[in-house]
Amino acid sequence: MSSGSMMGAPPSGMKKAASAGPGGGGWLEALYFSDGNRRHTLWAGLVKRAGRQMEDGSMSQVERQEHWQGVYTRNATDEVSWFQMHPIVSLDLIHASDIQPEDRLIDVGGGASTLVDHLLDSGFRMVSVLDIAGPALAASRSRLGDRGATVDWIEADVTTWHPSLQYSLWHDRAVFHFLTDPADRAAYKTALNHALQKDGCVVIATFALDGPERCSGLPVVRYSPESLSAELGPSYRLEQVEHEDHRTPAGRTQRFVYCRFRRLLLGGE
Numbered sequence: 001m002s003s004g005s006m007m008g009a010p011p012s013g014m015k016k017a018a019s020a021g022p023g024g025g026g027w028l029e030a031l032y033f034s035d036g037n038r039r040h041t042l043w044a045g046l047v048k049r050a051g052r053q054m055e056d057g058s059m060s061q062v063e064r065q066e067h068w069q070g071v072y073t074r075n076a077t078d079e080v081s082w083f084q085m086h087p088i089v090s091l092d093l094i095h096a097s098d099i100q101p102e103d104r105l106i107d108v109g110g111g112a113s114t115l116v117d118h119l120l121d122s123g124f125r126m127v128s129v130l131d132i133a134g135p136a137l138a139a140s141r142s143r144l145g146d147r148g149a150t151v152d153w154i155e156a157d158v159t160t161w162h163p164s165l166q167y168s169l170w171h172d173r174a175v176f177h178f179l180t181d182p183a184d185r186a187a188y189k190t191a192l193n194h195a196l197q198k199d200g201c202v203v204i205a206t207f208a209l210d211g212p213e214r215c216s217g218l219p220v221v222r223y224s225p226e227s228l229s230a231e232l233g234p235s236y237r238l239e240q241v242e243h244e245d246h247r248t249p250a251g252r253t254q255r256f257v258y259c260r261f262r263r264l265l266l267g268g269e
């Protein structure tokens with residue numbers, strides 16, 4: 001099965017089923033495929049039309065989850081603006097961190113990204129993918145088939161997640177920049193500090209200062225390497241910066257900045 005294309009108009013036997021929900025503008029929706037004998041449900045849940053936002057763009061956890069579940073049930077995974085067939089800059093930064101195949105790494109807000117496919121191809125055996133949207137994780141699981149069985153799929157909001165494992169590397173492309181509320185950013189950093197081992201690396205990609213002001217209908221905070229460093233604080237040393245002019249499937253260009261930090265062995269959080 002080709003990468004993505006699992007939502008919206010599902011190809012290759014993938015089907016969407018929808019029924020009227022219990023009111024409130026929502027509906028029950030399921031993603032499933034049939035192998036001729038059985039119907040296999042990939043994901044089922046209540047989807048709302050759009051998350052409400054506060055004036056500063058911040059959302060409650062429920063609103064955030066409804067928003068992202070809706071995004072992945074309404075759109076094909078290879079048509080969303082952030083889609084990349086080959087996440088080259090992420091992979092370069094991950095490999096530059098000297099992480100070894102037996103090390104544990106996590107893609108936070110990985111959605112239906114193909115990064116996990118490439119990490120498995122590169123020989124990494126302990127890969128976790130966390131996302132608030134179950135349908136996104138279901139799409140990646142389905143795309144990977146048996147190969148996805150070794151992946152630790154975590155459906156959670158990173159701002160309320162309590163990590164039970166320690167990771168050598170944390171990757172986030174286009175998630176942190178949605179946290180417009182300082183309290184959410186503090187909660188994200190609490191999760192990061194619990195999850196990332198000392199001397200581990202964190203790769204964060206956000207829209208750059210001259211990047212878009214919104215994504216997926218939501219406002220974002222744009223960063224420079226300096227402002228992102230200030231967010232993470234003195235226990236993280238900036239080791240590498242890359243820029244990317246991401247070409248969206250619709251043909252627009254979005255400027256990203258990627259920063260790789262190493263968590264210091266000594267000091268602070």
Ligand SMILES: C[S@@+](CC[C@H](N)C(=O)[O-])C[C@H]1O[C@@H](n2cnc3c(N)ncnc32)[C@H](O)[C@@H]1O
Nearest residue numbers: 068082109110111113131132133157158173174
């Ligand atoms: C712009 S997409 C990027 C997806 C992926 N990282 C990529 O580069 O293709 C943002 C992703 O973050 C997820 N997300 C947004 N807020 C989140 C949160 N608070 N916790 C976990 N995931 C979140 C969304 O469901 C979505 O998959």
